[in-house]
Amino acid sequence: MHKIESKNVNFFYGETQALHDISLSMKENTVTALIGPSGCGKSTYLRLLNRMNDLIDNTRMEGSILIDQKDIYQKNTNVDDLRKNVGMVFQKPNPFPKTIYENVAYGLRVNGVEDKNIIEERVITSIEQVALWDEVKDKLKKSAFELSGGQQQRLCIARALAIQPSVLLMDEPTSALDPISTSKVEELVHELKKKYTIVIVTHNMQQAARVSDNTAFFYMGKLIECDKTKTIFTKPAIQQTEDYITGRFG
Amino acid sequence: MASHFEIELEKLKNVIIKIGNLAENQLIEAVKALLSEPMAEKKEVKKNEEKIDKLDVKIDEICQTIFALQQPVASDLRFIMASMQISNEIERIGDLAMSVIKNSKNIKDKHDLIVKFNVAELAKQVEEITIKMNQCFLDRSETTIGEIFVLNNSIKKGTDDTIHNLMNEMKSNSKAVVSGMNLVMVLKHLERVSEHCTNIAEHVHFMIKAKIIKHEKFDDKQ
Numbered sequence: 001m002h003k004i005e006s007k008n009v010n011f012f013y014g015e016t017q018a019l020h021d022i023s024l025s026m027k028e029n030t031v032t033a034l035i036g037p038s039g040c041g042k043s044t045y046l047r048l049l050n051r052m053n054d055l056i057d058n059t060r061m062e063g064s065i066l067i068d069q070k071d072i073y074q075k076n077t078n079v080d081d082l083r084k085n086v087g088m089v090f091q092k093p094n095p096f097p098k099t100i101y102e103n104v105a106y107g108l109r110v111n112g113v114e115d116k117n118i119i120e121e122r123v124i125t126s127i128e129q130v131a132l133w134d135e136v137k138d139k140l141k142k143s144a145f146e147l148s149g150g151q152q153q154r155l156c157i158a159r160a161l162a163i164q165p166s167v168l169l170m171d172e173p174t175s176a177l178d179p180i181s182t183s184k185v186e187e188l189v190h191e192l193k194k195k196y197t198i199v200i201v202t203h204n205m206q207q208a209a210r211v212s213d214n215t216a217f218f219y220m221g222k223l224i225e226c227d228k229t230k231t232i233f234t235k236p237a238i239q240q241t242e243d244y245i246t247g248r249f250g
Numbered sequence: 251m252a253s254h255f256e257i258e259l260e261k262l263k264n265v266i267i268k269i270g271n272l273a274e275n276q277l278i279e280a281v282k283a284l285l286s287e288p289m290a291e292k293k294e295v296k297k298n299e300e301k302i303d304k305l306d307v308k309i310d311e312i313c314q315t316i317f318a319l320q321q322p323v324a325s326d327l328r329f330i331m332a333s334m335q336i337s338n339e340i341e342r343i344g345d346l347a348m349s350v351i352k353n354s355k356n357i358k359d360k361h362d363l364i365v366k367f368n369v370a371e372l373a374k375q376v377e378e379i380t381i382k383m384n385q386c387f388l389d390r391s392e393t394t395i396g397e398i399f400v401l402n403n404s405i406k407k408g409t410d411d412t413i414h415n416l417m418n419e420m421k422s423n424s425k426a427v428v429s430g431m432n433l434v435m436v437l438k439h440l441e442r443v444s445e446h447c448t449n450i451a452e453h454v455h456f457m458i459k460a461k462i463i464k465h466e467k468f469d470d471k472q
Contacts, residue, residue, distance in 0.1 A: 206321055233323045235460035245323050247255065 002066075003028040003197040004049065004167065009063035011044055011053070018044045020221045022063070026214070031189055031198040033212035033229065035205065037249065040218040042201045046169050049199065050086035051079050067167065084111060087160030091172040093152035095144035095159075100127075100136050103144045103155055104162045111163055126158040130188055150181020157188065161196075168192060170200040174207065186211050205245055209233045217241045255320050262312045262333055266340075269305040270384040272298050273343040277380045277443060280350035281373045284436055285364060295351065302344035309337040325457075332457040336387065339446040339453070343380065346439045346446070353439070356432040363426075363433055367415055372408045375401060376440045383447035390458045398451040399471050405444040409437050 002025040011019035019041045026032045034042035047053045048065060051072060064071050072082050095103050104123040113119055127133045132154045136147070144155055153173060160168060170189075174182040189198060189211045202208050208215050209229060216226035217240070225232065225241045236242045243249050279295050313334045316322060322330055357363065364370055379401045386394040413434050420430040452464045452471075463471055 205323065209323070234327065236324055242324050246326050247253070 001028075001069075002026060003030075003068065004199070005066040005069075006045075006048075007064045007066075009045070009048065009061065009065060011041075011048065011062075012060040013056070014058045018221050019048075022223050024216055024223055024226055026197060026199065028197050029193055029195070030214060031193050031200060031212040032214045032216060032226075033208035034199065034201045034216050034218060035203075035208050036218035036224075036244070038203075041221040042216075042218045043171055045218065046171055046199060046201050049167065049169055050083050050088055051077075052088065054079065084163050085165050086167040086169060087163065087165035088169040089153070089157050089160055089171070089173045092176050093149055093156050095147075095152050095155055098144060099141050100144050100147065100155060101140040104159050107159055107163050122162050122164075126162040127155070129161055129192070130154040130158045131184065131191075132158060148181070150177045150184060153177060153181065153185060154188065157185070157192075161192075166196060168196045168198045170198065172201055172203060175203065182207070205233075217244060219244070255316075255322075255326075258312070258316055258320070259326065259329065262309065262316070262330070265305055265309055265312065266333055266336060266387060267384070269302055269309070269337060269340050270387060272302050272305070273340045273347070274380050274384055276302070276344050276347035277350075278377060280347040280354075281377050283351045284354045284360075284373055285370055295348070299344055299348055302341055306337050306341040309333060325460075328457045328460060332453040335453045336450050339450045343443050343446050346443050350436050350439045353432045353436045357429045357436070359429060363429060366419075367412050367433075369412065369433070369437070372405065372412060372437070373440060375405050375408065376443050379405065379444050379447045383450045386451050386454050390454060392455070392458070395451045395455050398448055399468060402444045402448040403468055405441060409441040413437055 004024075004026040006022055006024045009019055009022040010017060022041075022045060024045075034046060036042050044053065048061060049067070049072075053059050053061070061073060065073060067082075067086065071077070096106060098106060101123055104126050105119050108119050108122055113122070124133070127136060132151060135151060136155075139146070144152060147155060153176075157168075157173075174185050177185065186207065189200065192198060193213075200208075200212065212229045214226060215229045215232040217224045217232065217236075217238075219240060225236060225238045227237065231237075232241060233245060236245065240249075276295060276298055279292065313330050316330055320326075354360070379398055382394055382398050382401065385391075386398060416430050416434055416437075420427045449464065452462075456462055456464075
C-alpha cells in the first residue's frame with residue numbers, strides 16, 4: 001500500500017504548464033529523491049504534497065494526490081491538518097527569531113498544545129531525534145541564530161518533527177550546509193525514515209544515491225523515470241536519465 | 251568541447267587499447283616461438299612485458315583517480331569497473347605469453363610433435379581469440395563477444411583432446427616425456443589465455459549491457 005499516490009497530476013502557473021501528467025507513488029517509511037535540472041518541476045511537485053502551491057496566485061492543479069488513501073485536494077480537506085501531517089524543511093535554515101527551545105515549542109503552541117509538560121517532552125524528543133540535543137542542551141534559552149547553519153537546519157527539522165507529521169518533505173535541505181553538517185543531515189534522513197515517509201529534492205547526485213531508496217528523474221515538467229535508486233544509478237532504463245546522472249545533459 | 255571527465259575516460263580507453271595491443275603482439279610472438287624452430291629470445295618481447303606491467307599499474311591509478319574525483323555512475327561506472335578487470339586479465343595474458351615462450355624452448359623435435367598433434371591449428375585459434383578480444387573492447391559488439399565464447403569452447407575441447415593424445419604418446423614412449431610435458435604446459439598456458447580473453451568479453455558485456463554473466467554456463471551465455 002502506498003503512503004503517497006499521485007495520479008495524472010498537471011500543474012499550471014497561469015498559462016504555463018509546469019507539470020505534465022505526473023503519476024508517482026511512494027511507500028511508507030521510504031526515502032524518495034527527486035532529481036532533475038533547475039526548472040524541471042521537482043520542487044513544484046514537492047510543494048503540491050502539502051498544498052504549499054495554494055499560496056501562489058493564479059495556479060491550477062489537475063489530477064489527484066492521495067496521502068493515506070485520502071485525496072488531499074478534495075474540497076473538504078483541512079489544509080492546516082494536512083500541513084501538520086506533511087512537514088517541510090527548506091533549502092536555507094529558517095529558524096524563527098526566538099530561542100532554540102521556543103523554535104520547537106512554537107509550532108506546538110500554535111497548534112493548540114498548552115500542557116507545559118507535553119511541550120517540554122516533545123521539544124526534547126524532537127531535538128534528540130535530530131541528534132542536536134548534546135549540542136544545545138545547555139543553551140536552550142539562547143537565540144537560534146547563535147547556532148551554526150547545520151545546527152539551525154537540524155533545529156528546523158526538529159521543529160517540523162515536533163508536531164508529529166508522518167511525511168517529511170525536504171527541499172534541498174543541505175545545499176547551504178558544509179560537508180560535515182550535510183553528512184549529519186544525511187545520517188538523520190536514514191534514521192528518520194524508520195518513522196516517516198520522506199521526499200527529498202536534491203541537486204546533489206551523490207546525495208540522492210546515498211540517502212534515498214527510490215529516485216525520480218524529472219525533466220521539463222515530466223517524470224522521465226522512477227525506480228530503485230540502485231537501478232537509477234547503475235543501469236537507468238531511459239537514455240535521458242543516463243545522460244543527466246552522468247553529467248552529459250543537453 | 252569534451253569535459254574534463256570525458257577526457258579522463260578517453261585516456262583510460264586509450265591505455266586499455268594500448269595494453270591490449272601489446273598483449274596481442276606478445277601472444278603472436280609466443281605462437282611464433284612455439285611453431286618455429288628455437289630462436290633467440292627477442293629483447294623486444296621482454297621490454298613489452300615490462301611495458302604491460304607498467305600500463306597495468308597506470309590503469310589502476312587512472313581508475314582510482316576517477317573514482318575519487320568524479321564519482322562515476324551508470325555506464326561510466328561500468329566502464330571503469332570493467333577497465334580495471336580487463337587490465338588485470340590482459341596483464342595475465344602477457345605473463346602467459348612469456349611462459350609459452352619459456353616452455354617452448356624445452357620442446358625437442360618440436361616440429362614432429364606439432365604436426366603429429368595438430369598444435370598449430372589450436373595455437374592459431376588462440377591468436378584469433380586474442381585479436382577478437384581487443385576488437386570486442388573497441389567495437390563493443392555483442393556479435394564479437396558471442397564469437398569469443400564459441401571460440402573459447404572450441405579451444406578448451408581442442409586442448410583436452412590434444413593433451414589426452416599427448417599423454418598416450420608419453421605412456422608408450424618415455425623419451426617423449428620431457429618434450430611432451432613442456433608441450434602440455436604450453437597448451438595449458440594457451441588455454442588460460444583463451445579463458446582470460448573470454449573473461450574480458452564478459453567484462454565488455456557487463457560494460458555495454460549492465461548484466462553480469464561471468465560464471466554462467468556456456469549455453470546460458472549464448
